Every structure is written in C-alpha cells, then in structure tokens.
Amino acid sequence: MSSTDASRSPEPWDETYDLDLEEVWQRVRQRGAKRVLLQFPDGLRDYAPGIAKLLTQRTGAEAVLSGEACYGACDTPSASALHAAGADLLVQFGHSPMPSVPVKDTMFVRAKYRMPIRPAIAKAVGELGLRGKRVGFVTTAQYAHKTDEAIAILHELGVEAKVGKGDLRIALAAQILGCNYTAAKAVEPEVDLFFYLGSGDFHPLGLALETPKDVVVADPEFGTVRLMSGLRDKVLRQRFAAIETAKRRGGKRFALLVSTKAGQFRLRLAEQLQRRIEAKGGEAVIVQIDTFTPDALQYFRHMDAWVNTACPRIATDDYAKWPVPMLTPPELEMVLGERAWEHYVFDEIAGDKKLHSPMFD
Ligand code: SF4
Structure with missing residues (x-):
C-alpha cells in the first residue's frame, strides 16, 4: 500500500x-x-x-x-x-x-x-544472451514506476539500456501503448534490440510489427521470457492474407470505420481515405460506431473490405473474428496499389497534435 x-x-x-x-x-x-x-x-x-x-x-x-x-x-x-x-x-x-x-x-x-522485477530481467539476460547488448527499454503504465530500477539491474548484468520519450499520446518515459511506439522509435537507431518489461503479448507484438529489431519480453508476473519474432511472423502472414482477400473480393468497395471513443476518433483520416478511394474509381462509406462487433457490422458485409481507423489492434488482434477482411489504413494503401508489401507499417495513432473530438471540442 x-x-x-x-x-x-x-x-x-x-x-x-x-x-x-x-x-x-x-x-x-x-x-x-x-x-x-x-x-x-x-x-x-x-x-x-x-x-x-x-x-x-x-x-x-x-x-x-x-x-x-x-x-x-x-x-x-x-x-x-x-x-x-x-x-x-x-x-x-x-x-x-x-x-x-x-x-x-x-x-x-x-x-x-508491486511484483519484484529482478528475477524476470536476470532470466531474460541469461537465457537470451543479452550481456554486452544495447537495448531500448520499454514498458507499460503498470511497470513504468520501475524503469530506473530495471535500468540499474540491466546495467549490473552487463546490458546497456536506453530510454526514449514518446510523443503527446504518451505520459511516461519508456511507456508504449498498443497503438503508439514513439518512445521506442526515439531510441531505435541506437539499440540492437528492444527489452519489454511487462505481461502479455499485446504491447510487445505491436512493437515487433513496428520495428525491424527483435523484441525481448521479460514478464515479472509469470516469470517467463521470450522473443517476439515468431508471433510477429505469424501475424504478418495473417495481414498478408487479409490484404489479398480484399483484392480478390474486388478491392473497390470499402466501409471506413470511425470510432466514437475520444482517443480513437479519426474522422479526418477516414474522410481523406474516402477521397483517395473515390479518386481511384472505388466506393467508400464512412460508418461511425462505438464497439466493433461482427453483428454490428453485418449490414456492410457485401463490402470488399472494412477499414478500421479506430484502435489499430481491432484489425490485427481480432483477425479471426471478422467475416470480411478488416484492414488498417496502411493496408488499404496496399489494396489500392499505393504501397508495396516490403513497406508494410503498423498503424500508429500519433499524439503529435490534439485529436479532434466532437465530444469535447
Ligand atoms: S487505441 Fe487501442 S491500443 Fe491504443 S490505447 Fe486505446 S485500446 Fe490501447
């Protein structure tokens, strides 16, 4: 307490x-x-x-x-x-x-x-051979108060750790969100790989999709350590399949989904995508919705794809539950022929400026 x-x-x-x-x-x-x-x-x-x-x-x-x-x-x-x-x-x-x-x-x-962090950090350094490496340290709000302690432990174990500061979507040093990895990107050129302290795959998977560098997970809650490369490759294969399915269905008609949640509301992005689709001879409707479910979206099932401008993880993590390909905005660019697969990027929600929200403006 x-x-x-x-x-x-x-x-x-x-x-x-x-x-x-x-x-x-x-x-x-x-x-x-x-x-x-x-x-x-x-x-x-x-x-x-x-x-x-x-x-x-x-x-x-x-x-x-x-x-x-x-x-x-x-x-x-x-x-x-x-x-x-x-x-x-x-x-x-x-x-x-x-x-x-x-x-x-x-x-x-x-x-x-409150969990002690030393055992998981020591296990990661030992089992994954991190001694002598330079890592970008990242974590979540649950462990951010332990950042200084984690850096000191890593230093003791022969690992140099860099901490980045994110953009305005991010409140704490070293913090990453499932939709924003700017704190990691700030130190990416200086490090060999990333070191994530925390539980679950949600945050480190997004980082692994965002960066070409490997991501190590040290989980103090379960005492487990792992690399994210295997899961990242599996998810990339799923993303490739979703993009190809959207093309096979015609690649012309899209429902652009806009969330009503204050921190996920990207109507301007949806409007911009709509103009780009129409300029290429396609059709797009903008659909505003609070919680995305297959039931709520069933009236748009005749579309070639749904494009999610809300939380990027709705497309990537809930892949299996959508009966129609659910794409991110950069994936839509691939269907439209504007971006090559080699230039796949994760859809981040930036915090470089205030999000426009009709609820609070
Ligand atoms: S948009 Fe998604 S990933 Fe980002 S904070 Fe909200 S729920 Fe998390």
Missing part, C-alpha cells in the same frame, strides 16, 4: 497493485464531487465494488460503476454518459492519461504492479 494510506487495513488488491487511492479521495474532496463514475479495465474489475465502498466511506460521495468495457485512456465515457450517471467526476483505473486526447472531469489512476 502507498505510504500515505498505511493506516488502513489491507485490501485484496494491495498485494498486487499500488492504486494511489489516497490521491483519489483527495481529488474527490477537493472538487466537492457528490457522485463519481468509476471505470475499470477487465483485470481490475473484481476490485470495483470494494473500491466503490471505500470511496463512499472516505469521501461521502456516491459511487457508480461503469459496466462498459474499458480498453485504455483512449476510451473514456463521453460528457453525456457522465451527465447521465449524474456524476461530477470520472475516475478511470489502470491507465495513464493521454496528453493529446481532450477529456473533461476525468482522473486517471495507474495500477502500479
């Missing part, structure tokens, strides 16, 4: 996460919030009722739990959803803010892993 709340009795999450709850109570009191909407990603949802109860005990404010899925700081309820819940403040757990995404009345609370 964090030093400021050492007086309370241990809660179920304390063993795994530091949730900085004292800061939440303080912010709720400072704002004089009467009702607070709490949003959790799946991994923290079990703790939601306990946190809601504590919030009311500590601040007197009522708590309402959001039952919607929450995938990232890109995915906050709109001002009208906040209003519908009668809430003065949204508290989203598990993510760091995206400085380039406009949000109102919102507080982000990171879930900082």
Whole structure:
C-alpha cells in the first residue's frame, strides 16, 4: 500500500497493485464531487465494488460503476454518459492519461504492479544472451514506476539500456501503448534490440510489427521470457492474407470505420481515405460506431473490405473474428496499389497534435 494510506487495513488488491487511492479521495474532496463514475479495465474489475465502498466511506460521495468495457485512456465515457450517471467526476483505473486526447472531469489512476522485477530481467539476460547488448527499454503504465530500477539491474548484468520519450499520446518515459511506439522509435537507431518489461503479448507484438529489431519480453508476473519474432511472423502472414482477400473480393468497395471513443476518433483520416478511394474509381462509406462487433457490422458485409481507423489492434488482434477482411489504413494503401508489401507499417495513432473530438471540442 502507498505510504500515505498505511493506516488502513489491507485490501485484496494491495498485494498486487499500488492504486494511489489516497490521491483519489483527495481529488474527490477537493472538487466537492457528490457522485463519481468509476471505470475499470477487465483485470481490475473484481476490485470495483470494494473500491466503490471505500470511496463512499472516505469521501461521502456516491459511487457508480461503469459496466462498459474499458480498453485504455483512449476510451473514456463521453460528457453525456457522465451527465447521465449524474456524476461530477470520472475516475478511470489502470491507465495513464493521454496528453493529446481532450477529456473533461476525468482522473486517471495507474495500477502500479508491486511484483519484484529482478528475477524476470536476470532470466531474460541469461537465457537470451543479452550481456554486452544495447537495448531500448520499454514498458507499460503498470511497470513504468520501475524503469530506473530495471535500468540499474540491466546495467549490473552487463546490458546497456536506453530510454526514449514518446510523443503527446504518451505520459511516461519508456511507456508504449498498443497503438503508439514513439518512445521506442526515439531510441531505435541506437539499440540492437528492444527489452519489454511487462505481461502479455499485446504491447510487445505491436512493437515487433513496428520495428525491424527483435523484441525481448521479460514478464515479472509469470516469470517467463521470450522473443517476439515468431508471433510477429505469424501475424504478418495473417495481414498478408487479409490484404489479398480484399483484392480478390474486388478491392473497390470499402466501409471506413470511425470510432466514437475520444482517443480513437479519426474522422479526418477516414474522410481523406474516402477521397483517395473515390479518386481511384472505388466506393467508400464512412460508418461511425462505438464497439466493433461482427453483428454490428453485418449490414456492410457485401463490402470488399472494412477499414478500421479506430484502435489499430481491432484489425490485427481480432483477425479471426471478422467475416470480411478488416484492414488498417496502411493496408488499404496496399489494396489500392499505393504501397508495396516490403513497406508494410503498423498503424500508429500519433499524439503529435490534439485529436479532434466532437465530444469535447
Ligand atoms: S487505441 Fe487501442 S491500443 Fe491504443 S490505447 Fe486505446 S485500446 Fe490501447
């Protein structure tokens, strides 16, 4: 538990996460919030009722739990959803803010892993022969507070680590998102490979698709280490198949999908793609949608392909569930003959300028 709340009795999450709850109570009191909407990603949802109860005990404010899925700081309820819940403040757990995404009345609370990191780092260095290498160190919001410690451990083990700073979509040094690898790209020319500290394949897979350099994963939670090259090659084969299928279906008619989520909303990109498709004699409709599912998209199944301008991972990670090829914007360029396969790039959402959002402008 964090030093400021050492007086309370241990809660179920304390063993795994530091949730900085004292800061939440303080912010709720400072704002004089009467009702607070709490949003959790799946991994923290079990703790939601306990946190809601504590919030009311500590601040007197009522708590309402959001039952919607929450995938990232890109995915906050709109001002009208906040209003519908009668809430003065949204508290989203598990993510760091995206400085380039406009949000109102919102507080982000990171879930900082308490897990020791040395065993996984030492195992990766030993088993994957990293001594003497220069690595680009990357991680997620859950482990970013351990960056200095990780660099020191790597140094001790004979590995030089570089840390990059991302663009305005990224709040923390060394942090990567599933849609943004600018912190890694900042140090790419100086390193032999990347070293990812964290759990799961989601983040390191995106990085492996973004860079020609290999990506090592050291997972403190499960104590496992691995290289991402095998999975990257498998996903690239799937992407190639999706592009070829779109061409075989005609490669002319497209549904351009635009998300209503504040941090995934890229209407201008969709409009630009529509003009390019039409200039080549094709047809394109823009479809605005909150959550992409095969059912929600079934009315557009006669299209040659769907083009996803929202979270890039909807196309790559959910590959098997789409009955129509789901492409990223650079993959559409390949269908249109504007980009060669040798120049395949991952679709990043940049944070170099504020995203335009009709919900918050
Ligand atoms: S757009 Fe996708 S990858 Fe990026 S933060 Fe949101 S959910 Fe994660």
